[in-house]
Amino acid sequence: MISPLVSTQFSQISRWSFVYLVHLGLLLVTLVMQIFAFKFQGQADCARAIGLPPPQSESSLLQRYKRVFCMRVVHLMALFAFVYVGVEVSIGSWIVTFVINLRHGGPNSGYIPSGLFGGLMLGRVALLPFSKLVGERRVIFVYILAVLGLELAVWQVESVVADAVCVAFIGIFLGPMFPIMTNHAGGILPPDLISGGVGWIASWGAAGAAVFPFVTGAIASKTGIKSLFPL
Template identity: 45%
Template sequence: MSTTVTETSPAIELTQLDSKGQSTYRLSPQTAERLPGNSSGSTHTVSIVEDALQQATEGTQKEFQRKELVQLSALCWGAFLIGWNDATLGPLIPRIQEVYGVGFTVVSMIFVVACIGFCVGALANAYFTDRIPFGKILVLASCLQVIGYAIQSAAPPFPLFVITFAINGVALGIHIAQSNGYVAALNDHTKMGVLHASYGTGAFCSPLVATQFAQLDRWSFHFLTSLGLTLSVIVIDTLVFKFMSQDDCLVHIGRDPGEKSTNENSSNVNQFMGIKAVHVLAAFLLIYVGTEVTIGGWMVTYIIEERGGGPSAGYISSGFWGGLAVGRIALLWVNKKIGEHRVIYLYSLLTIGLQIIIWFVPSLIGGALAVSFVGFLMGPYYPIAMNHAGKILPRWLLTASIGWIAGIGQAGSAILPFVSGAFASRFGIGSLQPFLVVMMVGMAGLWALVPKQVVRRD
């Protein structure tokens, strides 16, 4: 930044040159005289001018911070809806089985179809990231969700009901990818934690509402609530991001849009597909997201059938998601103290221990509390993985790479619950606990394979 000062009889002119352009401020001589510490000497005048310029710069920075907060709040509301969607099925699965007369394996087809949607969404995000502006693709994804929820709310025949989860899967895959990529570009671990705490908050609230709808004749009207939330996301994203590109949105809050690729002969997809770290992180999140959704989805059925819980057992799912939301904020200081890479191993050891307690101790209350603590300790996994991706991946590939990682990770929310349902159909719902323990051990193993160093790719 350079500053030039020109004294003229009518006014003192300040010209601020920076990366965002040129801003000019004018002070009258009378105003300068009234400023504290002024005298007739030119040295004091220059000092006053510099103070005025500093105040103007501070005002600009505050405005940038305010705009950044507005953008982050909009993305957090979208993350709330994603968490709401993921936690909806837990309390509704027993009712869906009752209404459509299907068993564990058949009802698990919901997760298979959703998985296909998430994978398509991840691929679509990688393709459209550089072709459709950030603000516009967020709105288009939410419009797909409106279609899906509208059909679900009518409780259509089971095959059509299942297909709607593919529509929502595509939309969620795109929305998750774009949100994570944008916040990762801000390079702020706290903001990433807040974004994913919003996801956990939505997942906490959803079972509270879904449990009530599950006991009503019009159980499918729960999806009208989801539809209303989606419409609010569309309105907010339109007003905040105004169909702008990600680079324009970053400049709008005073951020550097970042470096660009020097390789014009290869697409972003081809470039990030050749990076091992992308696929290891995607596999890690696939198991992580699958494990958390399996706990939030099937644990209610497990508690009802194995621990004698009643219809209110759906609130246990809220306890898990609530713990997850709190953990993503409350454990930020622990992550910083121990180190984000090492702390995953500590959390893994503790969650495996708690899961074994749920497995072998036949206590309804004890199991419910342990489930909440599992959620609390698993909460930081996802934001830590996203922060790590932001550290080691090339900046110009960040949105496309994180989109792929998040999309494949979200596919885990379909794959693992389906596998759990298949095992429950064959061996009984008691098979849920050993399955979860194995997945938690697998997560720790995959995290050990994640590179710690920055990946270089021109």
């Protein structure tokens, strides 16, 4: 959320490359917070500190991953993560080009991704009661339908302000999906396979973050950035 705000400011000055100093500063803050939170403790110590029994496993790491790879549900959730994170990152990375080229937005178009990622942060907190009320399995379909409707609005409504608002709401409804999925994984996987299973799922999410923006760019180079939202 912060990086697009900072980057937009630096993009309008001659020494725009100094923005990476700010990013490095943010990373250092994150590093200090991680050290303060976990104090270089292992998984067993962290579990014990919050009142959970430490993970028990008599099998080797290789054996645990073999069991993970034999579970069909893990691969289905990995596919979901691949598409979900790919969509999220594609919108966040290409929306500025979309708005500038098709909506004739100015330099302030760079702030729009902050709305998306701010929405992700807000949605993961604000929609917790709604997700619990509807049920985590059913509410995913509600969020997907909401995102589809908002995607269509951004694609068809030729207004920078309206598009920016819709993108922020896309972030709000996309936000809860990944935590719901990882929570679901924790509920259905055997305790000794949770870290391996969620790690496999999350790694496919990272793969989607790499593949989808690349595919979007490849298609856009031939058809134009207007293909972003249909894709």
